[in-house]
Amino acid sequence: MDTSRPQQGHSERTVAQVGEFAVIEQVVARRSQPTTTLVGPGDDAALVQATDGRVAVSADMLVEGRHFRLDWSTPEQVGRKAVAQNGADIAAMGARPTAFLVSLGCPPETPVSVAAGISEGIGLAAEALGAGVVGGDLVQSDHIVVSVTVLGDLEGRAPVLRSGARVGDVVAVAGQLGHSAAGLALLSAGIGVEDTPDTSISALIDSHRVPTPPYDAGVDAARSGVRAMTDISDGLVADLGHVADASGVQMRIDRGLIGLDPALADAAERVGGDPWEWILTGGEDHALAATFASVADLPAGWTVVGDVASGDDSAAVIVDGRPWTASGGWQSFGAG
């Protein structure tokens, strides 16, 4: 249940009526801050602790109609998704998120409840990670744009890069594969959480609305001698392809090691989709993929899905011995 969803009475007031400072103050300044926030929102800049003398940082932008739909997700869910998308990038380096900044563009007629709900979702999701929301900007735009930056702390560890994979490594994943893509297919087919008593189906839809990256698995991997790691945002094949390219190796994936989740098979039957397409090319679950020197190095929550071979072959990633010929991941702009 989404108990913090704004009430109807508030949604009649617009961002333009209330004014920028009021909205920002309402949603950002009142949140409690972790001890790592040395100077919180409200000044020209914030100040965040970076104990080991380094800060990990990443930024992503979500656009209404492209990355989320407000008829499919509540504003709070959109905010939570923005945190997950950004937080996973920090986890993929082996770091922990410490602080988020949110720039929100929205049309003047946007109800305050929408702007406040997105910010509230960001605040609650950040809080659950022990991170602060330390800054924000609210500007007028033609449609809703949520731009998030995340800072992270490596706690003294070496950063885990895409370039560290070596021939003979095992390839492993942590988190869900294909759930968000299945949820999107269900929503696109007109099936909502409200339409089904089937909890495995509604869980897929929830996975699309609010992905749940395996944050701890990223830190655990960094502590266990992981060689290379990435967040899966463009799909398993595409993102492992980035690791393969950066490392000069080939990734060999075995579908038998992944296994077919019955919930995905069930959803595929309902909407006429291909569950393996979702698993191999679906982005937005924000699972983690990594390579380890041996199976013995895998922390809890990680599953072996293949191994690393020499990069002499033309395909960066092969699935069951062949290049995967489907679309192979998602880009914001299709290459012509």
Add this chain to the structure above:
Amino acid sequence: MDTSRPQQGHSERTVAQVGEFAVIEQVVARRSQPTTTLVGPGDDAALVQATDGRVAVSADMLVEGRHFRLDWSTPEQVGRKAVAQNGADIAAMGARPTAFLVSLGCPPETPVSVAAGISEGIGLAAEALGAGVVGGDLVQSDHIVVSVTVLGDLEGRAPVLRSGARVGDVVAVAGQLGHSAAGLALLSAGIGVEDTPDTSISALIDSHRVPTPPYDAGVDAARSGVRAMTDISDGLVADLGHVADASGVQMRIDRGLIGLDPALADAAERVGGDPWEWILTGGEDHALAATFASVADLPAGWTVVGDVASGDDSAAVIVDGRPWTASGGWQSFGAG
């Protein structure tokens, strides 16, 4: 002269034709990085040095048509303006910018030269500050949105906040006042740099296109016992009002101490504007305003414009003994 402006031949290709990764690689990954960039762009996150164990951070969003116009500015100038706007927030805390991240939303039909030009401007302006561009995101949106985050290094100094002003302090400014507003008024009146041989007029237009914050003045102030500081982005009266509110004091400004720049008087005559309105309420110059315990504390580049009085009076800022009754600054959304 804007020698790095993209050539016409390139502008026929669109972002959609070239694809997201190609544009990002073209404009971000090839730039050289300062030594503070420990891991640059191209991985899930970047890693930036934060030597004193803290990082200053701020984010701002610029929207086409609202914060810039591509018929008034080149894409490179838009990028430079985005860096100035964000860098000034770091300077206002007494820190030096170390790294920028850029999320760029643009329609698929956007020429590559526009997206690349904005990124190029950001890269060149960051480089001039000794900072890296360490990350970026390019997504599809209905119009161009430039979202920038800046990281900064206090180099062991205490952060300079808005809340430190004390009764009896002198109020001082560094940088230009009203130049950007005058430039905007000239452009709005149809007067461009090309239309006038008058260098003082074309300099005002350039100030609007690419503001030049007094970065060193911020660091110098932090070293000289400044008490409170802010970047002037909403106008002198409005931003000093934020300092007055945060400090519980009143700012008393004397126009005689500011003086009327002849270039502003000249521009005002040409377009029928009020130069004092530009000086007192014009944002976007990204000058700095601060309070110091005494005139003797002022570093080079700072000019006394008033003093700090007790905050018992109702007005946060008074000009020549009276509350300033004009619009008093700029907000993204007008309060109803």
